[in-house]
Amino acid sequence: MEDNKLLRLLHKDPNAGMEQLMNQYTGLVYAVVKSKLDDSYYVSSDIENCVADVFSKFYAELSDYDPKISSIKTYLCVIARNQAINVSKRRSLEGGISLDDEQSLLQVADDVIIDSELAEDELRREVIKAVEDLGEPDSSIIFRKFYYGESSKDIAKAVGLTVSNVDTRTHRALNKLRKLFGGNEV
Incomplete structure (x- = not known):
């Protein structure tokens, strides 16, 4: 159904x-x-x-x-x-x-x-969609940090923010994602 x-x-x-x-x-x-x-x-x-x-x-x-x-x-x-x-x-x-x-x-x-490998694939797609739904620059920050392994310093240069701002946005975005997927905020 x-x-x-x-x-x-x-x-x-x-x-x-x-x-x-x-x-x-x-x-x-x-x-x-x-x-x-x-x-x-x-x-x-x-x-x-x-x-x-x-x-x-x-x-x-x-x-x-x-x-x-x-x-x-x-x-x-x-x-x-x-x-x-x-x-x-x-x-x-x-x-x-x-x-x-x-x-x-x-x-x-x-x-x-x-x-069910389909469940894992679907969960992966849901996570990627949720990250994209964070909007810019948060989605770019998350992708660069966790998918591409870039440092906060490199990300800050690329998106035009301070390192501190990148770290704060990362923390807030991760909390949103944790809450969305049933985890606890940090």
Whole structure:
């Protein structure tokens, strides 16, 4: 079902809408969560509970969701990744594994290709679109700094700003992007 139809159904009949959402995206959400929690330390019930939490969080944040910014698929993938990371962090704080081991596991999990390469490609496109939507000069600053690895000094010369201004704009733009994709502001 297309996003706009699914959103209408979610608003008109939340139960039917959530059922359709789960039927349509459970496999994808499961794959994202499993890629982050795929370890002998996590049992299938941990993964299933995390998947259920993803859909609960989506429903709780439904009023915050903006279809102009990202597709439902991308939004769910971001929530799934964040929920899985939170589960992993909680587990390490409970003393299950050391934080160093967890970081290593998360790094390995990040390198694992999730079940749907389309989801990763779409997420990449959404990030690029979000950066472009920041407008000039912020989008140029972000692309130059993080895609091309240019220094703040070189960027400042290229866009006609001070180094301090480039750093401030970078910080603010990253906060906008983090907020947009469900992360915490710094």
